[in-house]
Amino acid sequence: QVQLVESGGGSVQAGGSLSLSCAVSGSITGYCMGWFRQAPGKEREGVARIDGDGTMRYADSVKGRFTISEDNGKNTLYLRMNNLKPEDTAMYYCVARLRGLGCTGGNWYPNNWGQGTQVTISS
Numbered sequence: 001q002v003q004l005v006e007s008g009g010g011s012v013q014a015g016g017s018l019s020l021s022c023a024v025s026g027s028i029t030g031y032c033m034g035w036f037r038q039a040p041g042k043e044r045e046g047v048a049r050i051d052g053d054g055t056m057r058y059a060d061s062v063k064g065r066f067t068i069s070e071d072n073g074k075n076t077l078y079l080r081m082n083n084l085k086p087e088d089t090a091m092y093y094c095v096a097r098l099r100g101l102g103c104t105g106g107n108w109y110p111n112n113w114g115q116g117t118q119v120t121i122s123s
Contacts, residue, residue, distance in 0.1 A: 002026050002051070002112050004094040008089075009117030016084050017075055022077040022094030022114060032103030033070055034079045034110065037090035047092070052099055056108030061087070065113060084121045091116040 003025035007122030012018055020035070034049035048068035049057045056068055067080040077094055097103045 002031060002096050004096060004112060004114035005093065006094045006114045006117040009035075009119045011091060011120040011122065012084060014085055014121055014123050017080070017082045018084065018119060019081070020079040020117060020119075021096075022079075022122055024075040024077065024094075024096070026075070027101045028070060028073055028077070029076045031096040031097055031112070032099055032108060033068075034095045034097075035068060035077075035079045036093045036095050036110070036113075037088075038093070038116075039087075039090040044093070046107075048087075049108065051106060051108070052103045055106070081119070084119075086121045086123045088119060090119060092119050 005023045008020040022093040032052050035047045036044050037047050047059050065083045069078045093116045094114035096112040097110045099109050
């Protein structure tokens, strides 16, 4: 099991930006990484994922606004969020899936979750 610790959430006005970070215990290279979110009353949804071949996948709702990246040397995952909208308000979770379980096609489901960090966007 890998431990994931998110940071960087907060409250901003619509149109603003936030950057999330996720510190990974152990080596990040053994996992496919991503970000999920859950808004009140809604199911968790995948926001951005990095497939096993390095392909970066995004939910349609965030394409062009969010950017996922990882720093293998720092064992850290990032999510840069620009032009934020009120509908982006949610708890954001850093997630990981062991590479050996397969993570292709952008629709893999994680088997490790962080505690989450709250993002609130006001109109």
